[in-house]
Amino acid sequence: MELKEKLVSSFLAFENTVDVDAPVHDIRSQAIKDFEEKGFPTKKEEAWKYTSLNTILKHDYIVFPDHENTIEFRDVKKYFLHDLDTYKIVFIDGQYSSHLSETTHDKIDVCLMSSALTHDKYKVVIDNYFNKIAKHDGLTSLNTAFSKEGAYIYIPKNKLADKPIQIIHFSTGKETAQMLQPRNLIVVEENSHVQIIERHQSLTDNPVLTNSVTEIFVDKRAIVDYYKIQNDNEHASLIDNTFIEQQAQSIASVHTFAFGGNITRNNLNFYQKGEGIDSILNGITIIEGKQHVDHNTLVHHIEPNCESHQDYKGIFDERATGVFNGKIIVNKEAQKTNAFQSNNNILLSDRATINSKPQLEIFADDVKCSHGCTIGQLDDNALFYMKSRGIGEKEARALLMYAFANNVLESVKIPQLKSRINKLIANKLGVNLGFDL
Amino acid sequence: MLEIKDLHASVEGKEILKGLNLNVKAGEIHAIMGPNGAGKSTLANIVAGKEEYEVTQGEILLDGEDIEELATEERAHKGVFLSFQYPVEIPGVTVTNFMKTAINETRKAQGLEEMPAKDMLKKIREKSELLEIDRKFLSRSLNEGFSGGEKKRNEIFQMAMMEPKLAILDETDSGLDIDALRIVANGVNKLKSAENAVVVITHYQRLLDHIVPDYVHVLYDGKIVKSGTKELALELEEKGYDWIKEEINA
Numbered sequence: 001m002e003l004k005e006k007l008v009s010s011f012l013a014f015e016n017t018v019d020v021d022a023p024v025h026d027i028r029s030q031a032i033k034d035f036e037e038k039g040f041p042t043k044k045e046e047a048w049k050y051t052s053l054n055t056i057l058k059h060d061y062i063v064f065p066d067h068e069n070t071i072e073f074r075d076v077k078k079y080f081l082h083d084l085d086t087y088k089i090v091f092i093d094g095q096y097s098s099h100l101s102e103t104t105h106d107k108i109d110v111c112l113m114s115s116a117l118t119h120d121k122y123k124v125v126i127d128n129y130f131n132k133i134a135k136h137d138g139l140t141s142l143n144t145a146f147s148k149e150g151a152y153i154y155i156p157k158n159k160l161a162d163k164p165i166q167i168i169h170f171s172t173g174k175e176t177a178q179m180l181q182p183r184n185l186i187v188v189e190e191n192s193h194v195q196i197i198e199r200h201q202s203l204t205d206n207p208v209l210t211n212s213v214t215e216i217f218v219d220k221r222a223i224v225d226y227y228k229i230q231n232d233n234e235h236a237s238l239i240d241n242t243f244i245e246q247q248a249q250s251i252a253s254v255h256t257f258a259f260g261g262n263i264t265r266n267n268l269n270f271y272q273k274g275e276g277i278d279s280i281l282n283g284i285t286i287i288e289g290k291q292h293v294d295h296n297t298l299v300h301h302i303e304p305n306c307e308s309h310q311d312y313k314g315i316f317d318e319r320a321t322g323v324f325n326g327k328i329i330v331n332k333e334a335q336k337t338n339a340f341q342s343n344n345n346i347l348l349s350d351r352a353t354i355n356s357k358p359q360l361e362i363f364a365d366d367v368k369c370s371h372g373c374t375i376g377q378l379d380d381n382a383l384f385y386m387k388s389r390g391i392g393e394k395e396a397r398a399l400l401m402y403a404f405a406n407n408v409l410e411s412v413k414i415p416q417l418k419s420r421i422n423k424l425i426a427n428k429l430g431v432n433l434g435f436d437l
Numbered sequence: 438m439l440e441i442k443d444l445h446a447s448v449e450g451k452e453i454l455k456g457l458n459l460n461v462k463a464g465e466i467h468a469i470m471g472p473n474g475a476g477k478s479t480l481a482n483i484v485a486g487k488e489e490y491e492v493t494q495g496e497i498l499l500d501g502e503d504i505e506e507l508a509t510e511e512r513a514h515k516g517v518f519l520s521f522q523y524p525v526e527i528p529g530v531t532v533t534n535f536m537k538t539a540i541n542e543t544r545k546a547q548g549l550e551e552m553p554a555k556d557m558l559k560k561i562r563e564k565s566e567l568l569e570i571d572r573k574f575l576s577r578s579l580n581e582g583f584s585g586g587e588k589k590r591n592e593i594f595q596m597a598m599m600e601p602k603l604a605i606l607d608e609t610d611s612g613l614d615i616d617a618l619r620i621v622a623n624g625v626n627k628l629k630s631a632e633n634a635v636v637v638i639t640h641y642q643r644l645l646d647h648i649v650p651d652y653v654h655v656l657y658d659g660k661i662v663k664s665g666t667k668e669l670a671l672e673l674e675e676k677g678y679d680w681i682k683e684e685i686n687a
């Protein structure tokens with residue numbers, strides 16, 4: 001049976017595990033119909049021209065892992081930012097792991113989607129926000145249909161989350177291939193501030209396919225910093241669908257560090273629903289082998305006097321392939337928009353590929369929009385300069401790659417995270433420079 | 438220390454050096470002057486080991502050892518230093534971290550332990566004072582946004598840190614105002630000893646008022662066509678290069 005049919009027929013079994021009378025279930029029922037109609041995207045669609053899911057859809061995935069695998073903290077400690085005090089929402093094979101997590105209900109809610117969807121206390125927030133900005137394309141609908149578990153974060157107005165929040169999804173898939181549908185909802189009310197770090201990590205050589213949906217609401221003057229660490233093994237694929245709605249004078253930033261995985265697709269969507277908004281989209285991609293990373297961004301400028309800043313750096317070695325597809329829409333009403341987009345790439349091998357495509361749809365006449373894309377190699381002259389100071393080839397190349405990605409790294413606001421990203425990059429490049437940049 | 442014998446070199450099939458000979462002994466300062474396009478920078482880059490140049494004939498010996506087959510960094514480990522005409526900007530890597538990496542990589546290659554942090558700091562402090570470099574400057578990204586003068590001063594600071602056997606200064610005077618020129622020259626003079634040697638590549642005499650050469654060579658059309666003492670530099674300053682060209686072509 002094809003994966004699509006298997007998923008559609010699994011929906012009946014899924015219904016046995018959730019409250020079918022809850023209003024949310026109407027949304028799920030509609031979503032499975034949408035998925036059935038639309039299915040998985042194919043390369044015939046413009047937005048999927050350079051990313052084929054064929055190879056990862058042919059596995060016989062377990063759709064709901066029903067047994068609970070346990071993991072000891074010491075075995076997975078390295079995937080946490082453990083030198084920093086944080087809240088943690090941890091899932092193993094899609095199931096909440098209470099012993100690895102640290103949640104709270106003290107002034108803010110950092111907990112589980114499964115509780116939020118079932119307890120009355122959260123009903124107002126769920127009614128107001130759940131599935132309000134997620135699209136109705138095939139993949140997002142699939143996630144919506146099976147939405148049950150994930151992170152639920154609610155920061156009421158005038159609150160500063162007292163520490164960053166880590167959301168970590170482990171997959172163990174001991175027996176077989178596994179498909180996961182995590183669903184996150186993050187609501188940050190007026191004047192509030194939160195920092196979130198998200199990571200998906202497979203602990204198995206069996207194939208894993210994660211189709212994640214995250215909705216983030218950023219109310220007036222709120223600030224959200226979201227960091228995605230994508231450094232998975234070569235059997236794990238991720239489709240990340242993130243939707244962010246911002247109100248007036250809010251600032252939202254998403255940093256995506258794509259360092260590994262089989263196929264990684266980031267659908268990152270920003271909707272600006274007020275004036276004076278700033279949206280920041282930064283990314284560093286460093287991949288090799290046959291890995292594939294696709295950044296598909298949308299910034300929709302709806303109101304006047306807003307800004308968006310996109311800065312994506314990519315380094316591709318061996319037969320790795322990258323895609324950057326950045327769409328900016330400026331509505332007729334969105335005068336005085338400043339929208340900037342830059343995508344710079346280095347190809348370290350003749351067989352590596354990057355497809356970079358800016359798409360600007362501008363309907364206002366008084367705006368500043370710019371986009372730039374570069375594809376190049378490491379600068380021989382700069383390499384010669386470093387080597388003439390006694391620095392070896394490998395280290396010299398690494399320093400240049402750091403220098404290339406530096407401004408994105410600089411914009412990470414959590415020092416411990418910045419240091420961790422530094423180490424991940426150093427590991428990838430096989431160097432020990434003896435200092436953090 | 439440095440012996441170059443009948444050196445022929447080309448880049449992209451075009452011959453630039455056409456039988457160059459040069460002999461630099463420890464304790465000496467040599468100046469190489471010449472018109473644009475004579476091959477001055479090519480010579481500097483070839484000695485430092487830039488890959489795009491192809492040596493088609495001749496030898497480059499450092500303390501009697503042929504260094505032609507050595508990689509750029511291996512030459513640096515043996516004490517060759519090139520002060521760049523156009524230093525490269527490296528955002529995100531501070532001057533201090535760059536020097537730490539350079540020195541420790543070099544020590545590693547020489548079979549030495551990493552330099553203890555305390556010694557490194559002391560050395561950085563000493564050498565930055567020598568070049569009159571502000572401490573804040575050291576935590577800036579290497580060459581990023583530096584003025585022409587700051588870049589050159591930073592090159593000589595790196596030279597001071599690396600303590601090379603053979604330093605080649607490629608147009609170090611270009612882009613320097615008179616104060617910076619004095620500081621840079623003073624730094625070079627202080628670093629000079631009986632054990633090391635300096636080759637100054639320059640267009641103009643003015644740097645040679647401050648770094649006084651033992652020998653002056655004129656490089657023209659890929660060869661050293663005339664050698665003399667510091668008086669030759671003064672003559673070149675006064676008369677230009679045309680009389681040399683005429684002598685050659687006669």
